[in-house]
Amino acid sequence: MRRILVLGSGFVATALVKHFCRRPDQSLTIASNILEDAKQLAAIESKQCTAVFLDVSDEPALAKLIREHDIVVSLIPWTLHPIVARLCVQEKVNMVTASYITPTLQEFDLPAKEANIAIFNEIGFDPGLDHLGAMSIIDDVLDHGGKVESFVSMAAGLPVVEHADNPLGYKFSWSPKGVLLAAVSPAQYLKDGEVVKVEGGRTYYGAKDMPADMFRGLRLEGVPNRDSIQFKEPYKLHDAHTILRGTMRFPGFATMIVCFSEMNLLSQDPCEELSKKGLKWNEFVASQMGCAVGDVKNVLKSRLEKVWGDDKRRLREAFRGLEWLEIMGDTIVPADKKQPIDALCAVLEEKLAFNDGERDLLLLHHEFIVDFDGRKERRTSKIIVSGDPYGMDGSISAMSRLVGVPCAVATEAVLDGAITRKGVFRPTEKEVYLPLLERLKETGISMIEDTEEL
CATH class of the missing domain: 3.30.360.10 (Dihydrodipicolinate Reductase; domain 2)
Known part of the structure; x- marks a missing residue:
């Protein structure tokens, strides 16, 4: 039985888990900091899947899980991949991700080669x-x-x-x-x-x-x-x-991204204003723009005109969008956010959900x-x-399919020995991409x- 560790239970994991479960010789451990999501994924094929809670910052627990498996598929945020890569090198276990190779991750190239393992990246949709x-x-x-x-x-x-x-x-x-x-x-x-x-x-x-x-x-x-x-x-x-x-x-x-930028809502700087209880959006936006609440619309209009000139259509589009998002009035800013971008993200996640x-x-x-x-x-x-x-029961989004299936196919290609390359790499060499193209064609x-x- 081939033992696969999947880190993460987010948007794209469903298709990946379903693909792995097509082969009865593969068992999956789905580790997530949201156990309920991991359990839902494991229910796809309960005979092959196990769900466990994992905080990736708990390195001893993560190392133990890695040690117990033949390969790791990391679907957690890319900023955490270096932690996983370091422990995969330590435990001599292959790793696959759909994320871009960062300079920090590239530093594991020689250690991975010395450990005789693959750290295979950028194999989802884009990149992949x-x-x-x-x-x-x-x-x-x-x-x-x-x-x-x-x-x-x-x-x-x-x-x-x-x-x-x-x-x-x-x-x-x-x-x-x-x-x-x-x-x-x-x-x-x-x-x-x-x-x-x-x-x-x-x-x-x-x-x-x-x-x-x-x-x-x-x-x-x-x-x-x-x-x-x-x-x-x-x-x-x-x-x-x-x-x-x-x-x-x-x-x-x-149009809306430019708007958010001119309102300083895409800032990643810590913001004390967000710690206020019952903070209203119009108050927060005014604070971010450095003006009085009553002046926000005129100040923003002036800033946008510097970007677009007298493009009335764009200006209407922008203010109509802000009204729809309800971030210019007296609705309450989501609590417990540290950065303006996180507060905005919480609103968009609710408003722009499928x-x-x-x-x-x-x-x-x-x-x-x-x-x-x-x-x-x-x-x-x-x-x-x-x-x-x-x-729908059993439904798979296009994003889940075109990220999850290539990632799963790449994982199986490493396990099968169809891809033997070691170190940190992406699928840009014939020895890597040709086997994947053939296998992906079989999945449609x-x-x-x-x-x-x-």
Whole structure:
């Protein structure tokens, strides 16, 4: 019996657990700091699954669990992965995550190799399936003597159009705070040979309309996602003059993120004001903006006009959204929050939750401009997947499926010996991504590819 330890019981764990339980030779321990959620996941197949309480900061308890298993799948926040990685190295147990490799995690590369274990990262949807789709085309171009001159990759996790029924056009299918942190992160990318840098908190100020033919019938806006240039080496994009990885949202999302930023609600600084009992939103917003309660609307309007000029449509959109969220009036700010971003996050999590019967939508679109000794092609690779309706027995969201299943498939590939690489890595090498593409195809997950001559 192969023993798999799953850390975390959040948004994407359902599909992962269901996939693992298809094989009777696998047993799962689902460890979470919310035991009830872990028990619900374990009930998917009670003969194979056990739920346990775990506080990851309790390192002796975590080390004991790791020691008792053959591999660890970490679905907890990325900031905690270094703790897990250190203990996996100590106990000589393989580890798989869907999160980005951070500099701190990269430091475990040599220790992991010395312990003869894999610390396999970035194998979910984005990052994950995006790597597989990109590298299969890039390597094909390079293997046939071509050059990749431009690479633009855009991804989105959204509600389906009919359920994008709020001012942000958005609902949470993964960590709410993760969405906000991504929105305020700095970004940089390569455009026509020039490095373009966007400072933290300003990414959505430059949201641009996506081409109408990218996903027929969908109007989308896009922004750069963190550091695109870091993928020049792992993606072998040595000849590319343009490298951009970005995020897409329906119109309205960027408007509201800019609004929150101008109201100083995305701050991660500790805020004493939040410790006041019965604090009203209009009081808190005024405090964050440095003005009187009665002046908030005019001050905010003035700030937004500096961003958008006299764009009355955007201004109406912004204030209508704030009214819908009820953060300009005398409603009470959620208690026990330490940072403004956490207070805002609590409101958004309640207001932007999926209701029963609603579905999510995942989109991924790669565009490559390639050159074969003067003959140019435009190649595309994309994924369009909608989830099951929320609230149905056995339903799986698109986000859970496209994060959980690739992560589970990668875990089994390590256990089966199909992937033998050691150290800290992502799926950008043939020895890693080719076995995964074949296995994912068997689950019904694959890319739609197209080529046209230019």
